[in-house]
Amino acid sequence: MKIIRMRAAFCLAAILFLAGVDQLQCAEGLRPAMIGGGADSVAAKLHYPPKERDSKTEAVVVFFCEVAANGRAKNVRTYWNKGYNRFGDAVEKALNQGHFVPAMVEGKPLPVLIGATVFFFARGDRPTVVISMATADKQKAAAMQNYIQPQMIGSDADLRRKLWDLVRSAKILVNDAHANAEVMVTVDANGNLLNTKLVAESSKNGGWGDMLVKAMSGAKFIPASNNGKPEQGEFTWAVRYNETYDPDHVRTGSHVRHESE
Numbered sequence: 001m002k003i004i005r006m007r008a009a010f011c012l013a014a015i016l017f018l019a020g021v022d023q024l025q026c027a028e029g030l031r032p033a034m035i036g037g038g039a040d041s042v043a044a045k046l047h048y049p050p051k052e053r054d055s056k057t058e059a060v061v062v063f064f065c066e067v068a069a070n071g072r073a074k075n076v077r078t079y080w081n082k083g084y085n086r087f088g089d090a091v092e093k094a095l096n097q098g099h100f101v102p103a104m105v106e107g108k109p110l111p112v113l114i115g116a117t118v119f120f121f122a123r124g125d126r127p128t129v130v131i132s133m134a135t136a137d138k139q140k141a142a143a144m145q146n147y148i149q150p151q152m153i154g155s156d157a158d159l160r161r162k163l164w165d166l167v168r169s170a171k172i173l174v175n176d177a178h179a180n181a182e183v184m185v186t187v188d189a190n191g192n193l194l195n196t197k198l199v200a201e202s203s204k205n206g207g208w209g210d211m212l213v214k215a216m217s218g219a220k221f222i223p224a225s226n227n228g229k230p231e232q233g234e235f236t237w238a239v240r241y242n243e244t245y246d247p248d249h250v251r252t253g254s255h256v257r258h259e260s261e
Contacts, residue, residue: 185237
């Protein structure tokens with residue numbers, strides 16, 4: 001476990017990140033994406049919101065994103081309780097400005113899909129921000145262990161492409177502003193998917209969860225790492241369908257977003 005203490009104009013924060021590259025022993029040929037050190041890391045860019053720090057307000061932010069082969073976060077989605085927008089903004093800013101240590105598969109950096117939980121603690125005179133690389137196992141995430149949950153190998157665009165193929169084949173129009181789903185998968189210590197189950201869905205019985213389960217079938221994973229050793233673990237992934245655009249669809253307007261952006 002490593003601890004970074006950073007002084008900035010508005011705050012004094014401690015950021016813990018829960019695994020080190022030099023300590024990690026992974027399944028053969030596999031290494032998960034991680035929070036690294038240095039001035040351009042996600043940890044270095046993450047700060048306690050000043051007003052919330054001064055009022056000793058605490059919060060938890062969950063995020064999902066792709067970590068690209070160059071270590072940059074893409075297609076970031078954050079979740080927090082109503083009224084805690086500044087915490088969500090702080091996490092999004094850090095993810096958009098900082099870098100991860102990219103995942104490695106057989107010696108090559110590859111994109112992976114990850115989930116993580118950010119805890120903002122305002123106890124004592126030193127506000128603390130803790131990044132736990134876990135969302136599925138709430139106890140391990142909250143325990144601040146040297147634990148990294150499984151990570152799905154592949155890009156967010158790959159998964160969205162599968163989802164859109166299923167949407168088109170089902171002849172469904174994504175016009176439900178509340179259409180979303182979250183699934184949980186169990187992955188063994190070698191990175192094999194054992195089972196998938198629906199955790200949440202809205203609108204209920206709308207078929208959104210079933211499509212996400214099908215899109216993730218056959219996925220390959222980097223297994224969970226606990227104190228540097230691979231083990232069986234769980235991975236969650238959430239999708240907001242009205243924000244999930246088709247990566248192969250050419251859109252018009254003042255700016256056309258490409259997958260490389």
